[in-house]
Amino acid sequence: METTQIRLAAYPVGVPADSDFETVTTTLPEPADGQVLLRTIHASLDPYMRGRMSTAKSYAEPLAIGDVVLGGTVCEVVESRSERRSVGDVVLAFTGWQTHAVVDARQTKLVDTSSAPTSTALGVLGMPGFTAYAGLLEIGRPEPGETVVVAAAAGPVGSAVGQVARLKGARAVGVAGGAEKCRLLVEEFGFDAAVDHRSETFVDDLAAATPDGIDVYFENVGGHVTEAVTRRLNRYARVPVCGLIADYNATSTPEGPDRLPGFMRRVLTLSLTVRGFIQDEFTASHGEAFARDMGAWVADGSVRYLEDVTDGLENAVEAFRGLLDGRNVGKALVRVGPDPS
Template sequence: METTQIRLAERPVGEPDDSTFTTATETLPELEDGQVALAIRYLSLDPYMRGRLSTARSYATPVEIGDVMVGGTVGEVVESRFEGLAPGDFVLSYSGWQTAAVVDGRHVRKLDPSVAPVTTALGVLGMPGFTAYAGLLEIGRPKEGETVVVAAATGPVGSAVGQIARIKGARAVGIAGGPEKVRALTEEFGFDAALDHRAPDFKEQLKAATPDGVDVYFENVGGKVFDAVRRRLNTYARIPVCGLVANYNLTSQPEGPDQLPGFLGQVLTQSLTVRGFIQDEFTRSHGRDFVRDMGEWVRSGQVRYREDVVDGLENAPAAFTGMLRGENFGKLVVRVSH
């Protein structure tokens, strides 16, 4: 059995380009006891992967040059020497950017396609959904009537943040790029207000959309959106920081003035809470509740999701780079094989 792999060829400076990745084909090893062979059906593309391309200090070790790019996948078992998994079963695993893999059966999670489409395990019912759930409820802690703002709001994290905020009785304000996404925020995801960060009067729109200020800013973007939203924060506002896509391709520190002292001053005078997190931290404390709550909300339609499916593993690099620019619309997934 063969696997086609996308490997890291060269660390990008700034935006990844044609020389960043390379493709190779490899023969998979024979199955050992406890292992399963997977045909990968779907690969998840997520912003955190940009961090794995870099050697900058981070929460995870970088992908080494020559290694297969990491990533969550949904695979179909084609051969099994692991009790409890049989050919035809769908599993969530962390098999990376490739078409097939041999993995330890203990390191995969079996999916039930009758409960929800298997791709949701990569999105609303998976890591991005859990990022929204744990970050918003544990760090953001929105109270009834408070205002929650989130950017990249049609993405898998942002859309869940807004909808969970509303379930908790808060007002949800979503920020996205372009009229189509902005329309989806109110019409499809039920946000109370939606803004286009590309609008020339974005700051004024933000002000109008947050008449009572902002109590929770769920930060997954950074950059100019952060600069604008922080002027609207209320005393005791909470800022869960789960991503900073706007900064990921930065090659140097931005020009001055240095806004850090002013921001710390704001943290002080407004008693702000700024808290970075990776969802793993909350698996033990919130994982079970997430599975129960989010499963229920998705079933009942209280939480909707949108997927952006790209066909073919060979298109993963371009789709990934496009995502960092905000070109996807919903959870970006690569259909690797049928």
């Protein structure tokens, strides 16, 4: 069986370029005992993948030059030498940007194809949905009547954060780029208000949308959004820090005065809780509850989702650049092959 792979050819400097990747077709080995041959249906595009394209210290090991670009995938089992999996099973894996892969069956997880589209295993019912659920409820702890602000609110994490916050009785305010995304936040996802961070009146608009201040800020972005939001935090506000996508392609430090002392002063004087997290920290404590709650909310329409699907593995690099630039609406996916379900 041949597989077509997109591999890392060079560590990107700034925005990833086409020359930072190479497409290779190679022959896979026959599956050994305990292994399965997978055909990729959907490949996930996620901001954290940019960090693995760098040797800078991070929470995940960097890719080596020549490695397949890794990420979550939904795949079909086309050959099995394991009692754990049968031909035709649809599974969650971590095989990345390639059309086929041979892996240990224990590295796969069955996807329930009866309750929701298979793609949701990479989105609202998968890692992004769990990131929103666990980060908000464990660190943000929204109370009824409080105001929750989330950046990158039209993405898969942000949109889930706002909807879960409202289910918990809080007021949800989303920050997104552009009028169309802001419209979707209110009309599609049920946010109480949405603010366009690209607007010249962003700071004033944020103040108008949060007249009682901000009790929880779910951080996905960094940059000027964080600068504006942190000035409106209430005493004892909680800040789950999930991502800082505004800086992922940065090649130098920001210009201007050092704003860290002012931020640390607010942390002290307002008794703020600021905690970074990686979603798998909470798998043991929140995994079962997430599967139960989010599955039910998606099934009854309490939580809605959108997907931004790009067809063809050959378009993965451009779609990834679009994700880093905020061009996606909803969960970014690449449809690599047909979905048997």
